[in-house]
Amino acid sequence: MKLLEDRILRDGVALNEEVLKVDRFLNHQMDVELFNEMGKEWFRLFGEEGVTKILTIEASGIGMACIAAQYFHCPVVFAKKSKSRNISGEVYATEVASFTHGNTNLVIVSKQYLNPEDRVLLIDDFLANGAALKGLMDLVHQAGATLIGAGVAVEKAFQPGGEQIRAKGVRVESLTRVKEMSTGSIVFC
Amino acid sequence: MKLLEDRILRDGVALNEEVLKVDRFLNHQMDVELFNEMGKEWFRLFGEEGVTKILTIEASGIGMACIAAQYFHCPVVFAKKSKSRNISGEVYATEVASFTHGNTNLVIVSKQYLNPEDRVLLIDDFLANGAALKGLMDLVHQAGATLIGAGVAVEKAFQPGGEQIRAKGVRVESLTRVKEMSTGSIVFC
Numbered sequence: 442m443k444l445l446e447d448r449i450l451r452d453g454v455a456l457n458e459e460v461l462k463v464d465r466f467l468n469h470q471m472d473v474e475l476f477n478e479m480g481k482e483w484f485r486l487f488g489e490e491g492v493t494k495i496l497t498i499e500a501s502g503i504g505m506a507c508i509a510a511q512y513f514h515c516p517v518v519f520a521k522k523s524k525s526r527n528i529s530g531e532v533y534a535t536e537v538a539s540f541t542h543g544n545t546n547l548v549i550v551s552k553q554y555l556n557p558e559d560r561v562l563l564i565d566d567f568l569a570n571g572a573a574l575k576g577l578m579d580l581v582h583q584a585g586a587t588l589i590g591a592g593v594a595v596e597k598a599f600q601p602g603g604e605q606i607r608a609k610g611v612r613v614e615s616l617t618r619v620k621e622m623s624t625g626s627i628v629f630c
Numbered sequence: 631m632k633l634l635e636d637r638i639l640r641d642g643v644a645l646n647e648e649v650l651k652v653d654r655f656l657n658h659q660m661d662v663e664l665f666n667e668m669g670k671e672w673f674r675l676f677g678e679e680g681v682t683k684i685l686t687i688e689a690s691g692i693g694m695a696c697i698a699a700q701y702f703h704c705p706v707v708f709a710k711k712s713k714s715r716n717i718s719g720e721v722y723a724t725e726v727a728s729f730t731h732g733n734t735n736l737v738i739v740s741k742q743y744l745n746p747e748d749r750v751l752l753i754d755d756f757l758a759n760g761a762a763l764k765g766l767m768d769l770v771h772q773a774g775a776t777l778i779g780a781g782v783a784v785e786k787a788f789q790p791g792g793e794q795i796r797a798k799g800v801r802v803e804s805l806t807r808v809k810e811m812s813t814g815s816i817v818f819c
Binding site for chain 2: 464465466469470471472473474476477499500503504505506507508510511514516517518519521524542550551553554
């Protein structure tokens with residue numbers, strides 16, 4: 442998606458070969474007009490799939506998921522990071538490793554909000570090692586719902602998550618795919 | 631706002647005199663069409679104030695803040711809960727007590743995204759003791775920005791936060807105000 446690539450080149454910062462900061466417009470300060478174009482594009486890609494629910498993970502996926510859901514006319518559910526190991530039987534739970542924070546979170550969704558009848562689209566801001574998406578896929582699987590695919594804003598294609606998830610037969614649509622980065626330089630696929 | 635009151639009566643659950651669960655439509659599963667009506671109402675209330683930025687706090691304020699921002703044509707910034715006490719000089723930081731989780735979070739915003747020229751509207755899902763809004767007010771104050779007011783979805787008017795914040799001269803517009811609750815019963819102001 443050229444609009445997002447151009448914005449990354451203008452306002453994103455490649456700190457090194459691994460870390461891309463996009464907090465000016467994507468995941469701290471959020472440009473909702475950009476999100477609207479992203480939502481429109483995901484709807485162009487997945488609009489025929491009968492999506493009944495968008496599933497994302499707190500916190501930075503929530504804004505773009507909500508704006509996108511206006512096209513799909515469906516609710517958004519966000520998986521919550523749980524502090525407690527003592528969870529009730531009323532939730533689906535999975536472990537998600539965070540490479541940024543160097544820890545593992547238990548991530549939960551209330552069983553009330555994911556059902557076998559649901560056709561679920563995952564949305565998230567980043568895809569790198571794929572930990573968050575794999576966790577969300579596990580929640581969808583536990584619920585017995587149908588996984589339609591995943592809409593991602595920025596895929597770091599030099600990390601293995603995208604390839605691994607596509608190898609499982611999941612449709613992943615990344616609006617931008619970064620081929621390589623170094624300090625001050627970003628190259629798209 | 632009658633639409634939101636009706637929805638709370640239909641899909642909200644008063645667990646006891648203090649806890650109101652609205653996770654079916656507001657803060658776990660999110661009804662973006664309802665958020666759109668809420669955003670329209672906040673714009674009716676604050677649309678003449680020249681808002682340049684909406685500030686909220688992760689995670690459950692983000693969705694409604696983004697939908698509302700489509701009316702204000704301004705970016706959303708969400709304050710982040712920080713795990714680390716070791717924060718850089720590049721952020722504004724404040725402490726926010728969580729009554730739900732019984733702990734205190736350090737909450738931060740990058741200095742890049744709140745400026746003295748900004749006219750800031752706060753948006754959040756709940757107002758009870760006011761801890762989150764007071765924290766956001768402190769961040770706006772640190773930035774030297776202008777605080778326009780706060781848009782709240784559900785105010786628990788029997789708790790002191792709303793009164794305390796209004797007493798500071800801040801305009802608080804709550805779309806619903808709960809006067810009292812008990813198990814299975816909700817009464818609005």
